[in-house]
Amino acid sequence: MIDIQQIRDNSQEVIRRYQVRNFEAAVLVEDIQKKDALRRQTQKQLDDTLAAGNALARKIGELFKSGKAHEAEHLKDESVRLKKQAKDLQEQLDALSLALNGLMTQLPMLPHTSVPAGRSEKDNEIVREEGDMPQMGPDALPHWDLAKKYDIIDFEAGTKVTGAGFPVYKGKGVRLQRALIAFFLDEAAKEGYTEYQPPLLVNEDSAFGTGQLPDKDGQMYQVPSDKLYLIPTSEVPLTNIFRDTIQREEDLPLKCTAHSVCFRREAGSYGKEVRGLNRLHQFDKVEIVQVTHPEKSYAILDEMVDYVASLLRKLELPFRVSRLCGGDLGFASALTYDIEVFSAAQKRWLEVSSISNFETYQSQRMKLRFRSKDGKNLLAHTLNGSALALPRIMAALLENNQGPEGVRVPRVLHAYTRFEVIG
């Protein structure tokens, strides 16, 4: 949610900036301005009415005390009238607040000034490309064939047990994945992130706080009997740890990391996009989250991109970093970098990380604040990124490192896997 103050201060500027997203905000913004003015006017009327009621009640109390009960009696009528009036105004105010809030949640985050205009991922701006593209012979196998050949992932078993998109990892496949998770967590710890192990189900408030609700509930698996949601990413529980808190400025930035299983319904996906490990309903991911001072969030975003790049470098995977254009930018994000690795047999770039600055979008919703040096409570900025998502890293490692002897494990993982080749 953006700060309504921005609309009060300069609504035309807000509308103009939304154009980068191809988001036509004029009608919505005008509606918000009207509702906001009316809400404040109603608030004033209500406060005045309540103040009159309070004064009267106090007066009646005094009269009772001084034994003038009969005088108090006829004041009660006025008191009842004020109470009725206050109740009506309160109802109006609640309705207005609800409506205003509903309108505000329809506004996506204002894009950062560096976000390129554009409609689709074709307009994303590639800002960095690194690593050697492996040269594959014509007999190179895609990872799903390698997985079968070396018996490390059983897609059919997963389909039987649960359904498509729920693979069963096996033997060295599990070990490789566990090794990667441990490696990512150790690297994050070195980088100053505190490790958490959050719940995998969250309540409605949490899902709202990070922006999954109200609009993206179709992307989450739900447990309606308990009003809980399976997390699509540990960003949700991790960031919500700090919901409704006021942090100390000197404690910022808060740096958290967690490994978790992630669950996504991925309704509407099909075909080669979802083959093998490319797109799953259940997958593992190590996430990094930061809660920062607003003035530092963009420098920190760059740091996070550099950090994720360093992981891929250590894994010897070729990757590229792109800045998402307005049309491809998530609803909640002000600026997002995507990082993709090249999976050599599929000859495709696979997105393995998405690193975003949400500015105050999430902190506004979850009232995540910090107390500044001059004693004001300000909204913090929240950021997060994958560091990293496991399946596509597995896919690229398998495909890029295949050879006659089997699949070579990157050196940095040997200490974790305790084997160097999957063969």
Add this chain to the structure above:
RNA sequence: GGAGAGGUGGCCGAGUGGUCUAAGGCGCACGCCUGGAAAGCGUGUAUCCGUCACAAGCGGAUCAAGGGUUCGAAUCCCUUUCUCUCCGCCA
């Protein structure tokens, strides 16, 4: 799942219908005192909304959340929720 007890400010804790504008204490901040410090003394110390210059001041709301009774609710009633104790079940 059953029974019982609870939820008050940063923390502890008083408070059972009208100076609650929430006692008292602790902590914290600032000041006085001091060679310096401690002690002592004094002052201050929540959040949100509105008015307004996002100042001061003023008004309103908040004693887990929501609803109700009453002229008036932290206090009485109902619902929800969370915590604790006991029982049951259980990795």
